[in-house]
Amino acid sequence: MFREITKVDENNPIRFMNYRKHTSIFSIVLLLIALGSLAVNKLNWGLDFTGGTLVEVGFSQPADLELLRDVLETNEFGDAVVQNYGTQRDVLVRVPPRENVGADSIGDQLLRLLQSEVDQDIQIRRVEFVGPQVGEELTEAGGLALIVAMICILVYVSFRFDWRLALSAVIGLFQDVIMILGVFSVLQISIDLTILAALLAVIGYSLNDSIVVADRIRENFRILRKEDSVSVIDISLSQTMSRTLVTSLTTLLVLVTLFLFGGQMIEGFAIAMIIGVVVGTYSSVFTRSTIVLALGISRENLMPPEVEKEGEDLEQMP
Template sequence: MFQILKPGDTIRFMKYAKPASFLSLFLVILAIGIIAVKGFNWGLDFTGGTLIEVGFEQPADLDQVRDVLTDNGFPGAIVQHFGSTKEVMARVAPLEGVKGEVIGQQILTALKTNIDQGVEMRRIEFVGPNVGAELAENGGLAIIVALACILLYVSMRFEWRLALGSVAALGHDVILTLGVFSLFQLEFDLTVLAAVLAVVGYSLNDTIVVFDRIRENFRRVRKGGPKEIVDISLTQTLSRTLITSGTTLFVLIALFLKGGAMIHGFATALLVGIFVGTYSSVYVASALAVALGISREHMIPVEIEKEGADQEPVV
């Protein structure tokens, strides 16, 4: 039976730290294996392709446009409005041996034949695969640099054991989120990459709040070992964590269900990342800091004795 916490009660989070750590390690290894075997379903932002902007005489139905493109040999085309409901932008994967101009003409012909004779070409661009590969490389470097800067920041503000715990939690969140996209072969585009970076920031914010309370309690609470202090801190910040994560998840669920195909991947990445990030703040960041031997002495600042402080004042 579940019991309602009374004032002063403490949830023993660290009691389950060891099995939770093994679970996290297993999931990370599994996610890395899935990524290595299945890879990612890269979107057109990374693979390259042709971008076409067309104008309709009447408001365009995006689902109808997608169906027409699929029936005419362009499956998986990304279609969206831009500017107004009469303006449509479509991005299609490159076809081997076919130039971008030819692809654009084929799409324009298909739209005129099946939807609107008055469709006009507004713009056509071709993005080569080399540009997409560069975006993928730069995106990976952005995540690595962000983690390195976070490690440096937390080390200076808190303590290196907490810094390693926070970076391990962020890496855990990123790898599991990427593993979900690889497992289900969800399309990975620039919006998903932005969501992954947002997960890093969100998870760090949650972890910093917990670490602030841990540092405060190490200095304030005189009884209890590191595990007890961490349990007290996690219990005290639990309501804030649940309220913040819960309200964020409500918004993301609405985006996931009603936001449309263009931000489906973005919402999915944030849903997975925030759920995993809330867990990792407890059983990765805090648990690893305890495992590394965090203690009260590490949280108390060293008092620097000023030169001449022990001398008698001269009258």
């Protein structure tokens, strides 16, 4: 069955590379928009990176988080983040830093506000201030994690494949990350630690797809001796397309469900992953393959080295 599918793909593959000029222009435009937004609008860093005040509130009954968010929004606390902490009666409120306002003062304001409009029996159990220095350390650690991941991927793929395939994979991953950050910059969605986790997850997801495609390209270069580089890549992409689409669609189905029903705290993670899966699928098909062609991939680059057999020199002697 595999041979029949391969034969059909060889005779009539999808000509992805015929559109490489158009997709290259499209990718460059999107990258410029993303980089421009990052330069002008910058990123909307969340409390995990900027610091702020943490207030733990205890309710006598299970708390209605939507009601709490509405009350805080109408009383000058619209930028606060509300989430359950432990049980449904324990709520953690994170308030961004405010000029000339201490943590104790914010805790007292929240206590009076919630007692008057939500529940008279609530208690403030903990008030803590997270300084901006912690946020700076998290920012540096997060950026370092992304850089180290890229370097490790480049080294790994370089050992397993030709350097052209490795470089195209890393450039594609770089594009995926920039696209996600660009969307978050344009929409001014808050960046927290869950977004960083999503970026690392997207890198792993895209790398897996890149390795599958690169392995098929290498295999077809060795099998299809009469095809040129463009045809080999088209055939390879056509053979892996069903796998790519099935994986992407099933992953998107889960992520859309998380976005719709996962709640506010996981919303940013789901958005980042949805963008990453879409952009990663696009870059796996077009961006990486176009870069490989531009770097001059050929059959000679991917052929296994010839191993000289023991005693071969003696047999050739007269």
